[in-house]
Amino acid sequence: MARIVQKFGGTSVANMDRIRNVACLVKKEVDAGNQVAVVLSAMSGVTNQLVAYCQDAAQLYDPCEYDAVVSTGEQVTVGLLAILLQSMGIPARSWAGWQVPIHTDDAHSRARIVNIETDQILSRMAAGEVSVVAGFQGIGPDGRVTTLGRGGSDTSAVALAAALDADRCDIYTDVDGVYTTDPRIVPKARKLPRVTYEEMLEMASLGAKVLQTRSVEMAMKYRVNLQVRSSFEDIPGTLVCDEEDIVEKEVVSGIAYSRDEAKVTLQGVKDHPGVAATIFGPLAENNINVDMIVQNVSEQGHTDLTFTLPRTDLPRALDVLEKIRTVAGYRNLTHSDTVVKVSIIGVGMRTHAGVAQKMFSTLAERGINILVISTSEIKVSVLIEEEYTELALRALHTAYGLDVH
Amino acid sequence: MARIVQKFGGTSVANMDRIRNVACLVKKEVDAGNQVAVVLSAMSGVTNQLVAYCQDAAQLYDPCEYDAVVSTGEQVTVGLLAILLQSMGIPARSWAGWQVPIHTDDAHSRARIVNIETDQILSRMAAGEVSVVAGFQGIGPDGRVTTLGRGGSDTSAVALAAALDADRCDIYTDVDGVYTTDPRIVPKARKLPRVTYEEMLEMASLGAKVLQTRSVEMAMKYRVNLQVRSSFEDIPGTLVCDEEDIVEKEVVSGIAYSRDEAKVTLQGVKDHPGVAATIFGPLAENNINVDMIVQNVSEQGHTDLTFTLPRTDLPRALDVLEKIRTVAGYRNLTHSDTVVKVSIIGVGMRTHAGVAQKMFSTLAERGINILVISTSEIKVSVLIEEEYTELALRALHTAYGLDVH
Numbered sequence: 001m002a003r004i005v006q007k008f009g010g011t012s013v014a015n016m017d018r019i020r021n022v023a024c025l026v027k028k029e030v031d032a033g034n035q036v037a038v039v040l041s042a043m044s045g046v047t048n049q050l051v052a053y054c055q056d057a058a059q060l061y062d063p064c065e066y067d068a069v070v071s072t073g074e075q076v077t078v079g080l081l082a083i084l085l086q087s088m089g090i091p092a093r094s095w096a097g098w099q100v101p102i103h104t105d106d107a108h109s110r111a112r113i114v115n116i117e118t119d120q121i122l123s124r125m126a127a128g129e130v131s132v133v134a135g136f137q138g139i140g141p142d143g144r145v146t147t148l149g150r151g152g153s154d155t156s157a158v159a160l161a162a163a164l165d166a167d168r169c170d171i172y173t174d175v176d177g178v179y180t181t182d183p184r185i186v187p188k189a190r191k192l193p194r195v196t197y198e199e200m201l202e203m204a205s206l207g208a209k210v211l212q213t214r215s216v217e218m219a220m221k222y223r224v225n226l227q228v229r230s231s232f233e234d235i236p237g238t239l240v241c242d243e244e245d246i247v248e249k250e251v252v253s254g255i256a257y258s259r260d261e262a263k264v265t266l267q268g269v270k271d272h273p274g275v276a277a278t279i280f281g282p283l284a285e286n287n288i289n290v291d292m293i294v295q296n297v298s299e300q301g302h303t304d305l306t307f308t309l310p311r312t313d314l315p316r317a318l319d320v321l322e323k324i325r326t327v328a329g330y331r332n333l334t335h336s337d338t339v340v341k342v343s344i345i346g347v348g349m350r351t352h353a354g355v356a357q358k359m360f361s362t363l364a365e366r367g368i369n370i371l372v373i374s375t376s377e378i379k380v381s382v383l384i385e386e387e388y389t390e391l392a393l394r395a396l397h398t399a400y401g402l403d404v405h
Numbered sequence: 406m407a408r409i410v411q412k413f414g415g416t417s418v419a420n421m422d423r424i425r426n427v428a429c430l431v432k433k434e435v436d437a438g439n440q441v442a443v444v445l446s447a448m449s450g451v452t453n454q455l456v457a458y459c460q461d462a463a464q465l466y467d468p469c470e471y472d473a474v475v476s477t478g479e480q481v482t483v484g485l486l487a488i489l490l491q492s493m494g495i496p497a498r499s500w501a502g503w504q505v506p507i508h509t510d511d512a513h514s515r516a517r518i519v520n521i522e523t524d525q526i527l528s529r530m531a532a533g534e535v536s537v538v539a540g541f542q543g544i545g546p547d548g549r550v551t552t553l554g555r556g557g558s559d560t561s562a563v564a565l566a567a568a569l570d571a572d573r574c575d576i577y578t579d580v581d582g583v584y585t586t587d588p589r590i591v592p593k594a595r596k597l598p599r600v601t602y603e604e605m606l607e608m609a610s611l612g613a614k615v616l617q618t619r620s621v622e623m624a625m626k627y628r629v630n631l632q633v634r635s636s637f638e639d640i641p642g643t644l645v646c647d648e649e650d651i652v653e654k655e656v657v658s659g660i661a662y663s664r665d666e667a668k669v670t671l672q673g674v675k676d677h678p679g680v681a682a683t684i685f686g687p688l689a690e691n692n693i694n695v696d697m698i699v700q701n702v703s704e705q706g707h708t709d710l711t712f713t714l715p716r717t718d719l720p721r722a723l724d725v726l727e728k729i730r731t732v733a734g735y736r737n738l739t740h741s742d743t744v745v746k747v748s749i750i751g752v753g754m755r756t757h758a759g760v761a762q763k764m765f766s767t768l769a770e771r772g773i774n775i776l777v778i779s780t781s782e783i784k785v786s787v788l789i790e791e792e793y794t795e796l797a798l799r800a801l802h803t804a805y806g807l808d809v810h
Contacts (some may be wrong), residue, residue, distance in 0.1 A: 016461045056421045057485050058492035069484035072477035080462050081472035089461035094473050
């Protein structure tokens with residue numbers, strides 16, 4: 001007997017037939033003698049509709065009221081799944097976030113889970129009842145409903161698995177696992193049987209939107225045995241686990257890309273101490289998240305500064321940079337929103353030399369110009385022109401020996 | 406300065422434009438210096454959709470889960486109205502039933518309000534904040550969400566008005582008041598400026614679906630100053646009030662009708678003590694609500710028994726009656742679902758003679774046969790063939806001097 005958390009996303013509960021399918025997947029675990037808690041998202045499209053209502057009501061809406069509105073979608077699906085499970089003879093009840101309760105901080109619309117009270121759910125699970133918990137939501141210190149930000153149901157599931165000390169946390173989704181890269185672009189992409197938390201974290205943050213980044217962080221912190229699998233096909237998924245649990249480590253295990261990038265270059269910036277703060281301070285104050293930064297060597301006291309930021313923030317960033325032009329003291333500004341970030345990811349990099357070099361040479365051989373480079377312990381990212389995305393992904397996938405055999 | 410509860414039904418909050426209109430109607434009361442609490446229904450159609458989901462999930466669904474699902478519609482509208490009010494510069498916050506809290510009994514899906522804790526809301530209203538409260542819902546002794554039955558938002562509003570000791574409870578709806586009869590059938594129907602609680606109660610229970618019956622009972626019990634008015638037109642509505650507050654009382658103030666009727670006649674029932682219990686006991690056990698009952702005089706120890714019940718319950722009632730045929734000992738059963746109940750209502754009946762007689766003669770003059778008669782202190786109801794509905798309503802409306810001049 002094991003204690004299991006199963007999480008199903010919006011496409012898995014998109015309509016009554018899909019929710020029936022979810023009920024069958026839950027029944028399977030119950031029939032196998034497991035104690036089961038289920039975490040659900042809203043029906044796909046519903047949360048978007050609710051968000052649209054809020055935006056229609058006011059441009060700057062109260063995040064407390066936003067949370068009250070958008071948290072309702074999950075309360076519908078959990079009730080319906082509980083009814084379906086009961087009709088299959090399985091004791092079940094639904095739990096809204098405030099009922100568990102799942103305590104969060106007071107950062108409405110992007111709250112963080114502080115603590116989950118598990119007494120009630122644990123005793124009911126021990127008595128054979130399936131707990132169907134609304135994802136994406138909790139209750140703040142003010143007694144009002146909070147939500148965890150888009151994709152927050154993944155985090156709800158991992159947090160619940162950690163709090164329940166669950167043996168497994170299965171994330172059911174509309175893809176059947178984590179791939180070496182996007183199979184829509186690279187047909188030879190392979191499904192990874194296992195991937196480390198660290199790698200998954202980099203992939204999630206780099207736009208491979210299988211899991212919410214925060215859920216992976218939490219799984220890593222609490223060593224939650226995480227599995228990504230399909231709710232439509234009964235095949236093995238991808239296990240997200242510790243490095244030690246992976247026997248044959250590849251040097252590079254995945255290639256991610258993100259089109260959500262824009263590049264800004266400031267030319268002729270006066271090179272003196274504090275200039276970076278002059279430029280990036282105002283951007284940060286405007287909630288613009290700068291990602292990659294490169295500064296060229298200084299020539300006669302001036303330098304060029306290039307950095308990337310989310311594409312949607314570019315107009316606002318240009319506004320901010322225009323306003324600080326005099327104090328920042330740059331000569332010229334160029335920008336582009338036709339760039340893409342391509343990253344190779346793998347824990348094997350820590351112990352292998354020449355991994356980045358292979359990336360640079362592979363791209364050079366294809367005539368692909370690298371605009372910006374940034375590296376971390378288990379990742380190398382390059383910024384290239386968007387039109388080379390597919391070419392770069394396929395070339396790198398082959399170069400690192402990731403193609404399906 | 407007055408303390409006011411405003412209630413808006415589903416058609417009044419059917420979409421964002423309508424909710425904006427509601428915000429303006431709330432603003433008007435705030436601008437007039439009043440303390441305002443608002444009670445909302447779900448967007449029209451939403452609750453029906455949620456109910457359909459539950460019915461789709463299982464024929465016999467857990468009412469606790471049903472409540473968890475169907476209570477979400479109101480949580481959406483209250484959040485959206487709070488956002489709109491805030492955007493107009495009016496302090497406002499939404500309240501789910503469990504947050505107020507509105508305590509109910511544990512009769513899920515048809516719960517009754519036990520107590521409303523008003524401390525929080527009263528102090529916030531005193532501080533100038535509009536309280537936007539989700540109608541139709543509360544929290545049971547088990548800590549789970551309850552709902553009050555269809556149309557329950559009227560009851561929420563009246564209960565809140567009573568608990569807050571409000572000066573007025575305005576029920577905004579898609580009709581502009583209570584009419585002497587259905588204006589779609591009788592073009593000469595008049596809007597009543599005032600109607601007594603007792604009359605409103607009879608009208609509500611007889612199918613004039615302006616207010617939920619329970620809300621009128623509660624308004625009468627707690628002497629809540631109730632007004633029915635249009636959310637689309639700024640014209641006076643109908644005040645539901647004490648008899649003493651109506652100066653010119655009509656003998657008959659309204660004519661109601663209900664098509665939701667079926668008639669059953671049992672012929673040749675053995676006439677002995679206890680026979681009624683033998684027949685009506687099993688019907689009651691099956692939750693079939695028998696309304697009018699007439700028993701003819703006994704002939705040679707046998708009698709005919711006619712009674713009415715809700716049309717939707719007829720098939721189940723026939724089942725029950727077939728099963729008890731032997732013990733009930735009736736010779737023959739006939740039934741009809743093409744009957745309608747027409748009622749004249751007026752507190753003036755208490756002090757006037759010949760009111761019923763005028764009804765009978767008016768119908769007789771039109772050749773309309775009366776199948777069953779039942780009377781109460783302020784009401785006379787007759788059962789007639791459905792095809793005569795319009796003819797009967799118009800004739801009675803004229804006979805009792807209700808036609809618009």
